Amino acid sequence: MEDAVNLARLLSERLGAGAVLTDPADMVRYCRDWHGDVTTGAVAVLRPASTEAVSAAVRLCAELGLSIVPQGGNTGLALGGIPDRPQSEVVLSLERMNRIRSIAPDDFSAIVDAGCVLEAIKAAVDAEGCYFPLALGAQGSCQIGGNVSTNAGGINVLRYGMTRELILGLEVVLADGTVWDGLSTLRKDNRGIDLKQLFIGAEGTLGIVTGVAIKLLPKPEHVETALLALPSVEAAMALYRRARRDCCDLISAFELMRPEAFSFARDAHPDLPQSLPTDYPAYVLTELTATGPIDLRAMLEAFLEKEMEAGEILDGVIAASRQQALNLWKVREGMNEGQAMRGPHLRTDLSVPLSRVADYIAEVSAAIAQSMPQCDVAAYGHVGDGNIHFNVIPPRGASRAEAEAVIKTAKTILYDILDRYDGSLSAEHGIGRLKKADFVQRMPEAQERLLRALKSALDPEWQMNPGCQIDPRPREPKKEI
Amino acid sequence: MEDAVNLARLLSERLGAGAVLTDPADMVRYCRDWHGDVTTGAVAVLRPASTEAVSAAVRLCAELGLSIVPQGGNTGLALGGIPDRPQSEVVLSLERMNRIRSIAPDDFSAIVDAGCVLEAIKAAVDAEGCYFPLALGAQGSCQIGGNVSTNAGGINVLRYGMTRELILGLEVVLADGTVWDGLSTLRKDNRGIDLKQLFIGAEGTLGIVTGVAIKLLPKPEHVETALLALPSVEAAMALYRRARRDCCDLISAFELMRPEAFSFARDAHPDLPQSLPTDYPAYVLTELTATGPIDLRAMLEAFLEKEMEAGEILDGVIAASRQQALNLWKVREGMNEGQAMRGPHLRTDLSVPLSRVADYIAEVSAAIAQSMPQCDVAAYGHVGDGNIHFNVIPPRGASRAEAEAVIKTAKTILYDILDRYDGSLSAEHGIGRLKKADFVQRMPEAQERLLRALKSALDPEWQMNPGCQIDPRPREPKKEI
Numbered sequence: 001m002e003d004a005v006n007l008a009r010l011l012s013e014r015l016g017a018g019a020v021l022t023d024p025a026d027m028v029r030y031c032r033d034w035h036g037d038v039t040t041g042a043v044a045v046l047r048p049a050s051t052e053a054v055s056a057a058v059r060l061c062a063e064l065g066l067s068i069v070p071q072g073g074n075t076g077l078a079l080g081g082i083p084d085r086p087q088s089e090v091v092l093s094l095e096r097m098n099r100i101r102s103i104a105p106d107d108f109s110a111i112v113d114a115g116c117v118l119e120a121i122k123a124a125v126d127a128e129g130c131y132f133p134l135a136l137g138a139q140g141s142c143q144i145g146g147n148v149s150t151n152a153g154g155i156n157v158l159r160y161g162m163t164r165e166l167i168l169g170l171e172v173v174l175a176d177g178t179v180w181d182g183l184s185t186l187r188k189d190n191r192g193i194d195l196k197q198l199f200i201g202a203e204g205t206l207g208i209v210t211g212v213a214i215k216l217l218p219k220p221e222h223v224e225t226a227l228l229a230l231p232s233v234e235a236a237m238a239l240y241r242r243a244r245r246d247c248c249d250l251i252s253a254f255e256l257m258r259p260e261a262f263s264f265a266r267d268a269h270p271d272l273p274q275s276l277p278t279d280y281p282a283y284v285l286t287e288l289t290a291t292g293p294i295d296l297r298a299m300l301e302a303f304l305e306k307e308m309e310a311g312e313i314l315d316g317v318i319a320a321s322r323q324q325a326l327n328l329w330k331v332r333e334g335m336n337e338g339q340a341m342r343g344p345h346l347r348t349d350l351s352v353p354l355s356r357v358a359d360y361i362a363e364v365s366a367a368i369a370q371s372m373p374q375c376d377v378a379a380y381g382h383v384g385d386g387n388i389h390f391n392v393i394p395p396r397g398a399s400r401a402e403a404e405a406v407i408k409t410a411k412t413i414l415y416d417i418l419d420r421y422d423g424s425l426s427a428e429h430g431i432g433r434l435k436k437a438d439f440v441q442r443m444p445e446a447q448e449r450l451l452r453a454l455k456s457a458l459d460p461e462w463q464m465n466p467g468c469q470i471d472p473r474p475r476e477p478k479k480e481i
Numbered sequence: 482m483e484d485a486v487n488l489a490r491l492l493s494e495r496l497g498a499g500a501v502l503t504d505p506a507d508m509v510r511y512c513r514d515w516h517g518d519v520t521t522g523a524v525a526v527l528r529p530a531s532t533e534a535v536s537a538a539v540r541l542c543a544e545l546g547l548s549i550v551p552q553g554g555n556t557g558l559a560l561g562g563i564p565d566r567p568q569s570e571v572v573l574s575l576e577r578m579n580r581i582r583s584i585a586p587d588d589f590s591a592i593v594d595a596g597c598v599l600e601a602i603k604a605a606v607d608a609e610g611c612y613f614p615l616a617l618g619a620q621g622s623c624q625i626g627g628n629v630s631t632n633a634g635g636i637n638v639l640r641y642g643m644t645r646e647l648i649l650g651l652e653v654v655l656a657d658g659t660v661w662d663g664l665s666t667l668r669k670d671n672r673g674i675d676l677k678q679l680f681i682g683a684e685g686t687l688g689i690v691t692g693v694a695i696k697l698l699p700k701p702e703h704v705e706t707a708l709l710a711l712p713s714v715e716a717a718m719a720l721y722r723r724a725r726r727d728c729c730d731l732i733s734a735f736e737l738m739r740p741e742a743f744s745f746a747r748d749a750h751p752d753l754p755q756s757l758p759t760d761y762p763a764y765v766l767t768e769l770t771a772t773g774p775i776d777l778r779a780m781l782e783a784f785l786e787k788e789m790e791a792g793e794i795l796d797g798v799i800a801a802s803r804q805q806a807l808n809l810w811k812v813r814e815g816m817n818e819g820q821a822m823r824g825p826h827l828r829t830d831l832s833v834p835l836s837r838v839a840d841y842i843a844e845v846s847a848a849i850a851q852s853m854p855q856c857d858v859a860a861y862g863h864v865g866d867g868n869i870h871f872n873v874i875p876p877r878g879a880s881r882a883e884a885e886a887v888i889k890t891a892k893t894i895l896y897d898i899l900d901r902y903d904g905s906l907s908a909e910h911g912i913g914r915l916k917k918a919d920f921v922q923r924m925p926e927a928q929e930r931l932l933r934a935l936k937s938a939l940d941p942e943w944q945m946n947p948g949c950q951i952d953p954r955p956r957e958p959k960k961e962i
Contacts, residue, residue, distance in 0.1 A: 106722065106836040151671050162669065165646060180927045188643065188832045188866040189905040190632050190682060191920055192912045192950045195931055197678035201671060218726040241587065245699040248731075248773035292729035293783060294775065302774060351669045355587040385669040424670040431673045439672055446661045450676055450939070457938035458931070469673045 004087050007064055008044045011090070014060055019053065019096075021045040030091045033082050034075050034138075037344065041086035042069070049096040051171060051179055051210045057092060058208065059177035067463045068092050070204035072146025073117065075138035077349070078432030080150060080203040084467045094145050097210060100124050108216045109168055109185035114145025114209045121214070130216040133160035133252075137333060145209045151201035153428030158384040159252035159289065160217075162428070163200065170196040171211030175459035185213045198458075203430055204465040206458045220289040222296040225325035226304065229280035229315035233258075233379075234358035236282050239312060240384050241354075243286070246303045250296065253287040254384035255332055256357075261380060264338030265331045272334060273327050275317050285332055287325075332380075339378055339391060344403040346392040346410045350418055351427035354386045360421050364390055367413050375406060387427040390414060411438075431469045440470055485568050488545055489525045492571070495541055500534065500577075502526040511572045514563050515556050515619075518825065522567035523550070530577040532652060532660055532691045538573060539689065540658035548944045549573050551685035553627025554598065556619035558830070559913030561631060561684040565948045575626050578691060581605050589697045590649055590666040595626025595690045602695070611697040614641035614733075618814060626690045632682035634909030639865040640733035640770065641698075643909070644681065651677040652692030656940035666694045679939075684911055685946040687939045701770040703777040706806035707785065710761035710796040714739075714860075715839035717763050720793060721865050722835075724767070727784045731777070734768040735865035736813055737838075742861060745819030746812045753815060754808050756798050766813055768806075813861075820859055820872060825884040827873040827891045831899055832908035835867045841902050845871055848894050856887060868908040871895060892919075912950045921951055 008022040021027050022044045032039040043066060048054045061068050067089045071081040083089040094115035101111040105128045112121055118139040125132050134147060136154035146152070148170065152163045160166065169184040182196050199207055230236045233256065240254050262278040276283070290296050300318060307313045319325035339345060352360045361379050368377055374395045381388040392410035394403040415425060415438060431439045440448070451470055455462065462472040489503040502508050503525045513520040524547060529535045542549050548570045552562040564570040575596035582592040586609045593602055599620040606613050615628060617635035627633070629651065633644045641647065650665040663677050680687055711717045714737065721735050743759035757764070771777050781799060788794040800806035820826060833841045842860050849858055855876045862869040873891035875884040896906060896919060912920045921929070932951055936943065943953040 104834070104836065107834045108725075109834070151675070153669060153671065157669060161646070162671070164675070165642070174927070174931070178927045178930070180931060181925060182928070184903070184905070185834055186832045186867060186903075186905050186908075187835065188634060188638060188863070188868045188908040190634065190643070190907045190909050190911055191905055192907075193683045193687070193932060193935065194632070194645070194678065194681070195928065195935075197675065197681075198935075200675070200678075202674050206674070218730065244589075244772075246773045248771050248775045249699065250729075290729050291725075292727045293780065294729045299774065351667045353585070353588045353590070353666055354668065355585065382669070386667060387669045422665070422667075424665070424667050424672055426671045426673075427667075427669040428671050430671055444662060446655070446659045447663070447676065449659070450655070450661060451674060453938040454674065454676075454679075454935070457934040 004043045007066060010064060011044050011046065011060065015046060015057055019047050019049065021047065030071060030074065030093060031083060033079055034077065038079060038082055040083055042083045042089050042091045043087065045091045045093055047093050047096050051173065054092070054173045054208055054210050055177045055179055058173055058175070061090060062176065062461070062463060066090050067466050068208070069465050070094065070149070070208045072115065072143035072149070073138065073141040075142040076146060076150055076432060077347070077429040078426070078434045080430055080432030080465070080468050081146070082433065084433055092208060094143060094210070101211065103128050103130070104185065105130050105216070107185055109213060110216060111183060111185065111211060111213045112144055114212060115143050118142050118144055118147060125216055126219065129219055131219045132166070132214055132216055134163060134166055137336070144212050148200055148209050148212055149203050150430040153382065153387070155253045155255070155382065157382060158254055164197070166215050167196065167200060167212065168215055169213035170199055170209055172199050172207040172209055174207045175461070175464050180207070183211050183213050201430065203432060203468050205455060205468050206464060218291045220291055222290045222294065223325070224288045224296050224300045225319040225328055226286050226300060227275055227317050227328045228284045228286065228304070228313050229276055230282045230284060231314060232358070233282050233361050235312060236284050237354065237357050237383065239284065239307065243303065247288055247299060250288045250290050251286060251384065252289040253285065254382070255285040255380065256383040257283040257285060257332065257335065257380045260376065260378050261331055261335040264378060265334030266338070267341055268334040268337035269330060272330060275328060276315055280314055285328055335378065335380065339393060342393045342396070344400065344407065345394060346407045348390050348414055349427050349429040350388045350390060350414070350423055350425060351386045352388065352418070352421045352423040356421050357383050357386055357388060360417065360423070361388065361390065364414055364417055367417065368392055368410060371413065372406060372410065375410070385427070433467055436469060436471070485524045488547060491545065492525050492527065492541065496527060496538055500528050500530065502528065511552060511555065511574060512564060514560055515558065516821070519560060519563055521564055523564045523570050523572045524568065526572045526574055528574050528577050532654065535573070535654045535689055535691050536658045536660055539654055539656070542571060543657065543942070543944060547571050548947050549689070550946050551575065551630070551689045553596065553624035553630070554619065554622040556623040557627060557631060557913060558828070558910040559907070560915045561911055561913030561946070561949050562627070563914065565914055573689065575624060575691070582692065584609050584611070585666065586611050586697070588666055590694060591697060592664060592666065592692060592694045593625055595693060596624050599623050599625055599628060606697055607700065610700055612700045613647070613695055613697055615644060615647055618817070625693050625695070629681055629690050629693055630684050631911040634863065634868070636734045636736070636863065638863060639735055645678070647696050648677065648681060648693065649696055650694035651680055651690055653680050653688040653690055655688045656942070656945050661688070664692050664694050682911065684913060684949050686936060686949050687945060699772045701772055703771045703775065704806070705769045705777050705781045706800040706809055707767050707781060708756055708798050708809045709765045709767065709785070709794050710757055711763040711765060712795060713839070714763050714842050716793060717765050718835065718838050718864065720765065720788065723788070724784065728769055728780060731769045731771050732767060732865065733770040734766065735863070736766040736861065737864040738764040738766060738813065738816065738861045741857065741859050742812055742816040745859060746815030747819070748822055749815040749818035750811060753811060756809060757796055761795055766809055816859065816861065820874060823874045823877070825881065825888065826875060827888045829871050829895055830908050830910040831869045831871060831895070831904055831906060832867045833869070833899070833902045833904040837902050838864050838867055838869060841898065841904070842869060842871065845895055845898055848898065849873055849891060852894065853887060853891065856891070866908070914948055917950060917952070
């Protein structure tokens, strides 16, 4: 292989200097993950501005023997978009492909470039009286192509599904540079094997998503938000089952928190208004959403009244205004910021069957309390989907090495218990590079063979994001003739 | 290849006579499609009773060079489960794998054998207070494995999605006999590429689905059904857009019919009660479904009142009882039976973008009226999804040959116009063998290459349902040495 500097020069010459970054100072933001845990490098960062330019870049990289790490807004939490072979990989950023191609309110659909920022899409369709329900903390910078490639989740999955369920069609540049045009906006299309499904959640290992056709919905006219205090996590899960039925399946969020949420949130926002006493065993932040002439507030009030009379809910507050609702959500978001302020810690993204959420949290809490009592924990999540973020935070003042040791031990404890619960080690963040080893280690042989066959069929040279999800087999040493 | 009789004998010896049918009289019901249009044959019909037995059968067929046509309830409408190479294919029926493996109401999930009849699943989960929303005319005999393999649609797609959106996990026997266990009931699981998506809608070409984990919902407590008369198809589509918003997205069915629906239905059920005058230009049969303390009737009445006052709806009736609702649905179902009584005719299963449904129906109606005025047409469908069944029925007394000529000409007219509307020639029935030629002919080269690569990766010998969806390439003639 030619050395990286020569390769970078060739890329600039052939793709145009404006589309190629090669200065390490310019490249650093594409080569560092969102948390700042990992910084690496690349031969170059390519910034094609059209589908054709992506195709040309892919062909050129194949010719030069370079691998490609596609990247959206670089807000991923599993290192799926960060190169790990700086001498042989380029980052291909979609950020210049940021055009809303079309919005069709009467079809409840839109077509957008992969590099469109999620919030920009939400605003553009809102202006047409429509709603795109995908919602996550990073929506101000994440891009829809990344959302598709990681099959992003977020706070509205309960009602509207993961990104997969919001996608009508895709345009993808394949490993050989061919453009596959699957950009249909048909609501129902059952022409055999549904190829777009392959690329959703593939984190760019099978091709580069360049265009996305999305489902739109009528804009919600009513939103009701409540923060509830409960006697236990188990009570929260039982409440969810009744709420689904009694709130007409209009629940769009059902977020579990525990008392530690408030202290982490106050670390980040000392002036956070206190809505409820903060020493109850468990809390639920829930949101109901609806269009049309429904009295959503009355429905929620009636449900909560009944539950409080029965002693199932200990305390609660319904947001009286949008501002109050935002303050309630600020606890949920501030909790993450507060944890981040504590430096490196174990962040997980687990799921277990709904009926086992409470047991899992209890068992893991006890195990961590016993083996690392000096650590703080934060257990929360989108528990209406069985999705738990159970994080373990090293004690204040821990050194980097001490923190890393805590992370390693805690992860083993959590994952070992998770295996007994038939759980998933990635409920919504994806595998990327961060979870690859733990993922592959647990994979049944039949599944690994399927994945390898699939990858080799679509990307015979393993040049598309080769360090992500599953590693190429080491090449057989060439026999001497 | 050994001759078919010898092969059949070998299969019986190795798999046990009870699991193998070889008498043509026994095999005929597995080798004839639901409409009775096509009758063919097979080397044998295999009826394995367990996942292990399916695996053993697949291995044996590979050894004997036999191809396998998997079959569920044999209610498919695209000939996906009917062999077309009687000398080299076996039918593998899942009908003996009909065990409900588990129902977990607290997890809102169940695991069932692929051969379970849909109605049996619906009844079993209903007894546990749950609801499985997949609903189609054939539900008394279709099997869930077939629903998965064809990604079946039906009357509730609008609210609950196609089969794909109701599936949590699959167990699949692969082409080499390996069992892939993807039978998870997790609601959220984002561990990389989602392999189960490959097998949904693949019509058995990539493996045989043997077990299915399904999503359950709270049982609906309220159902409201209405039949509405409208001034035009266009008015019906506009009504749908307003209904989505004003009925809180609780619409589970929105079926378009035209006046001919009533005459076809009366051919099948002469005593059908008449709910509305039958000479309005367009009709909509709609259903709203909800759980919880919502006054669904009041919501529907308020909406209809407003629309009638505005002159958007000309006439209408809300079912006052379950029996009356069933009578309204009987028009929709009887219409199909009435068409079937007319013998061979063109049945289509198309979709176009929502905003183009009315134009498509108008354009096709005019073209058929002009070029084959002697034929009857029936245009109806799940138009909330853009799904139109536009059928063309040869005149009474037409000979088989005349009917076939009508079908051929009409299909060309419909599909040519469909291509200009960026439509799909299979909205919900799949491709099977019936639509293969039209499907492949319209397929972009990039897509064909992707599909072939995928098929060859998972089924290198093309032994799984090889005549379905896409044909194997003719083998290169062997060069003489």
